[in-house]
Amino acid sequence: MHALKVTRAEDFPEWYQAVVREADLAEQSPTRGCMIIKAWGMGLWERFVAEMDARIRATGHENYYFPLLIPLSFFAKEAEHVEGFAKEMAVVTHHRLKQIDNELKPDPDAELTEPLIIRPTSETIIGDAFSRWIKSYRDLPLKLNQWANVMRWEMRTRMFLRTAEFLWQEGHTAHVDEADAMEETMLALEIYRSVVEDVMAIPVILGEKSENERFPGAERTYSLEAMMQDGKALQAGTSHYLGTHFAEAQNIRYQDKDGAMQLAHTTSWGTSTRLIGGMIMVHGDDDGLRTPPAMAPKQIVIVPMLRGKPEDTELKEYCAALAAELNKKTALGGAVRASVDVKDAKPTDKRWDWVRRGAPIICEIGPRDAANGQVTFIQRTALREGEKVKSTSVARADFVVQAPALLEGIQQQLFDEARARLEANIRADLNTWDAIEAYYGAGDDESDVKGWARVAWSRPSGDDLERVTERLKALKLTIRNAPLQQPASFDQCVFSGKPGVEEILIARAY
RNA sequence: CGGGGUGUAGCUCAGCCUGGUAGAGCAUUAGCUUUGGGAGCUAAGGGUCGCGAGUUCGAAUCCCGCCGCCCCGACCA
Numbered sequence: 001m002h003a004l005k006v007t008r009a010e011d012f013p014e015w016y017q018a019v020v021r022e023a024d025l026a027e028q029s030p031t032r033g034c035m036i037i038k039a040w041g042m043g044l045w046e047r048f049v050a051e052m053d054a055r056i057r058a059t060g061h062e063n064y065y066f067p068l069l070i071p072l073s074f075f076a077k078e079a080e081h082v083e084g085f086a087k088e089m090a091v092v093t094h095h096r097l098k099q100i101d102n103e104l105k106p107d108p109d110a111e112l113t114e115p116l117i118i119r120p121t122s123e124t125i126i127g128d129a130f131s132r133w134i135k136s137y138r139d140l141p142l143k144l145n146q147w148a149n150v151m152r153w154e155m156r157t158r159m160f161l162r163t164a165e166f167l168w169q170e171g172h173t174a175h176v177d178e179a180d181a182m183e184e185t186m187l188a189l190e191i192y193r194s195v196v197e198d199v200m201a202i203p204v205i206l207g208e209k210s211e212n213e214r215f216p217g218a219e220r221t222y223s224l225e226a227m228m229q230d231g232k233a234l235q236a237g238t239s240h241y242l243g244t245h246f247a248e249a250q251n252i253r254y255q256d257k258d259g260a261m262q263l264a265h266t267t268s269w270g271t272s273t274r275l276i277g278g279m280i281m282v283h284g285d286d287d288g289l290r291t292p293p294a295m296a297p298k299q300i301v302i303v304p305m306l307r308g309k310p311e312d313t314e315l316k317e318y319c320a321a322l323a324a325e326l327n328k329k330t331a332l333g334g335a336v337r338a339s340v341d342v343k344d345a346k347p348t349d350k351r352w353d354w355v356r357r358g359a360p361i362i363c364e365i366g367p368r369d370a371a372n373g374q375v376t377f378i379q380r381t382a383l384r385e386g387e388k389v390k391s392t393s394v395a396r397a398d399f400v401v402q403a404p405a406l407l408e409g410i411q412q413q414l415f416d417e418a419r420a421r422l423e424a425n426i427r428a429d430l431n432t433w434d435a436i437e438a439y440y441g442a443g444d445d446e447s448d449v450k451g452w453a454r455v456a457w458s459r460p461s462g463d464d465l466e467r468v469t470e471r472l473k474a475l476k477l478t479i480r481n482a483p484l485q486q487p488a489s490f491d492q493c494v495f496s497g498k499p500g501v502e503e504i505l506i507a508r509a510y
Numbered sequence: 511c512g513g514g515g516u517g518u519a520g521c522u523c524a525g526c527c528u529g530g531u532a533g534a535g536c537a538u539u540a541g542c543u544u545u546g547g548g549a550g551c552u553a554a555g556g557g558u559c560g561c562g563a564g565u566u567c568g569a570a571u572c573c574c575g576c577c578g579c580c581c582c583g584a585c586c587a
Contacts, residue, residue: 001548003548013581014581017580028578028579032577032579085587152586155511155584155586156583156584158580162586218587221587223587240587270587305546305547307545347547348548348549349548351547351548352548366546367546391546
């Protein structure tokens, strides 16, 4: 018997929805395509923010805040950028409501002279500020970051993975030249790798996006690609070298040491609440989420087995003291996060609530444990032994000493499991188009996992690239990225038979 | 935005074909029993059946329109 009614094997999308709901992560809101992020889900996001923000600051960036609303005219400046976002922008046109025919409607007399766009990303308004702030080479590099909500009017939304409104972090920087800006682009990618792999325990492959998958207005786009348990890829973060495109469009110029005017080279990079969805699909099991300890808002949850009897008081004290002792310990680079679940609910219900949320360690302390000075716990990543829930009892002092190593072990275990899955599901032997078609085209049974393929190609451009993506689309495949780590020599291009110049990852994707 | 599905109690769903003003299980509340582990018995509360218009003496049920959600597609840093 599992804690969720749907298993991954039965129906992966249904299972995903069940985890979001049952683990108390988020729920659908009355506003179309938007979600209410609940305490455990928000706690995960806050852990992400803490870890990401620390790394962004440590590398010389500072946080700013720009407006939610952007003048429409700002978007008209960078042609590709507008084209990329025009179809999904929410527009504010009025500043007042009025009762008309018994209905509240925008007041026709209160139309804005210039409509405002709810930001889908902030390149334009930040670029505008850059153009005023940057005058001299001494003003560069300018490295800033913003934590914000953005809105993109998506046709098809999915909790965390693609919502109309989402929370994210967007870094924006300006540099004297390409070399400096490229260094920054790769630095951002490394910051992302560190948080996604070391904190979220999600193994990723870093690489460059193909021409057709680039951010609108970017010169080069790099991504982190993660593999979900159904074999699909999820873009876990992107970093863009914008060249001088935005500098030209928005007049971001500086005077160099010789007094000559130069265009700044800019970058932008972002990660979002989408990663929470990725974490669910990488680490979840049929009992709910398995939260990596470094991400868990509560790493150790203590459930006292209260019986409504006099000894309850002593039991509560024992548990509170245990939590306090654990909180003095250090694990995964920070203080251990342990707390007692004092909610007035049945202990077994509380246990399963925490199992579904994926608390790494759940302690269940009864009067006998308190009397014997011991701790009985279950480990989320080793929940069952056969059909039964596996619990372990150890002396309290030993548990406190071992807890940090236990948490670190769970963190490592989750990462190793995910990495083994990633490596096992990348085919490197599909070196002809026929082989690709045979593999991905055959028996479209949704239940068998079809992972990624790593293939050589001749890096076509323009119409040739268009034809390649059409062929891939027929198999529901997309080009994910060209991994940074490339072999010394290449097979023939699987699409054209020409000499290969690069290897790319192709996969079905979210 | 196209195709398919779906919307009935907090949750999972039955009822709809063959109209007669609402059901089950779980959850909730109360009482009793139980107590090293997703307890048992008894009782109670809870729904303008997604929204709107229509046919009808009468609509959860039939007709029309709209909306949300889920899946596939298109689209998508």
